[in-house]
Amino acid sequence: MSGATVLYDAPGPKARRRNTMIAIAFGVILIAVAVYVLVALADNGQLTADKWDPFITATTWTTYLLPGLWGTIKAAVLSIVFALILGALLGIGRLSDHRWVRILSGGTVEIFRAIPVLILMIFAYYLFAEYAVFPAEQLAFAAVVTGLTLYNGSVIAEILRSGINSLPRGQVEAANSLGMRKSQTMRMVLLPQSITAMLPALISQMVIALKDSALGYAIGYIEVVRSGIQSASYYGNYLPALVVVAVVMIILNFGLSTLATVVERRVREGKRKGTIGDVTIEDDAITADR
Template identity: 70%
Template sequence: MSQATVLYDAPGRRARIRNAIVAAVFLLVLAAMAAWVITRLADRGQLDADMWRPFITASTWTVYILPGLWGTIEAAAVSIVAALVLGALLGIGRLSDHRAVRWFCGAFTEGFRAIPVLLLILFTYYLYAQYGLVPPSQLAFASVVTGLTLYNGTVIAEILRSGINSLPAGQGEAATALGLRKSQQMRLILLPQAVTAMLPALVSQMVIALKDSALGYMIGYVEVVRSGIMSASFYGNYLPALIVVALVMIAINFSLTAFATRLERRLRSAS
């Protein structure tokens, strides 16, 4: 029997029957739509074995998929590390005792957090190209990393700031009573607890950074989506290529989430 919560009362017998009927109808409609889509794809030959055969050959992976996958992982890894550093600096800066530091970090955070990632990538791309700040061979990579770092760093700053503010006030008061400076309190007591508490949100932002690396497609950066499209153009199997790329991204994101879950459990057990 369903239990009442603060959000809603426990449904009665008629409500449970009605909910079961609605759920059954929804599942039937969803199954019918899936069957229709599969039938249409099969009629157009998109599910033929020949469409999938390129993905069981080594050349497809070594020429297209794996180089693009490396580009995705490389851009995401560099931007995630840089965003964590930038987010920590901005998040701590917004809690500074100095008004000028708080104002600058707040304006920086709110400004770049409001700009779409794609716009940041395009802006930095043309900025680097216009003034020759980056070698041409690294132009796309640097633009993707910069855009992802600026956006995700500002979001992480808000996550860390919220995590620190959510800690009991007694943590800081006890540290002050022990004679610790503000920087020592933040580094040794507040920040480690905030990171542990907000780790799920941080991991979610890392997953977003990984997926947003696909926006590099717009400036010619070779990542897994672009490499999948290139292989599809060569073999003429767009749907299977996109499905394979989606499965690769799902596997990476699942692995990252599983690692973070294990890390969170270890941190909580250690504390």
């Protein structure tokens, strides 16, 4: 039948009319709910201009939002760098020929991947405070970075391990036939290809790390959400403050996602032909140089 697919048959005229009516009814309900919410907010004085005026003054940004934004970016960037390093070590460790290394790496991944990020932050905060590992003014920052690193590093380890295991077995066999050690095979052949293949998942995890930095609010870390709440407490405009904070976070995540898309496209469209010693890698096949 024309318009049919493998998964389902194309709807007939009666089904199309029914689907259209359902879509229209759902749209009307959404509009009605949005109007009701806006009217309720207006009646409570939440949409007046004076509630939004603080955000067009430089003092609000320099006193509250910009320091919080810097705290968010600082914690996210540092934790992402550490998580990539930790994830690479644990991911490679799970593929080690040594059983004790596989068990240790696997146990670490499963433990920290199962614990909520907020619990990791709180545990790290009190652990660092108890043993005076960091100065008091850096405790919250260190705890946020530690929690994000442990959780995201464990997830990245699984992403890398899955990426390496998804590569054709012939890659390893060809490298072995050329006399390459396992460390060389991993570093020169498997890791570059697996990172390229799993780049979208890696970038998604970085976006999660950026958003999860807001959990530092619970241990007193100054990030953009906490700064927005402090601003709202001072000016008495909680709804506009939350809206502004949400817009800032959306812009941050959209910027990171856009950067990731550009990097991924350049990596995939880059050189498809690279040389490793006397080995040429072309179109995912390893052939001897002539």
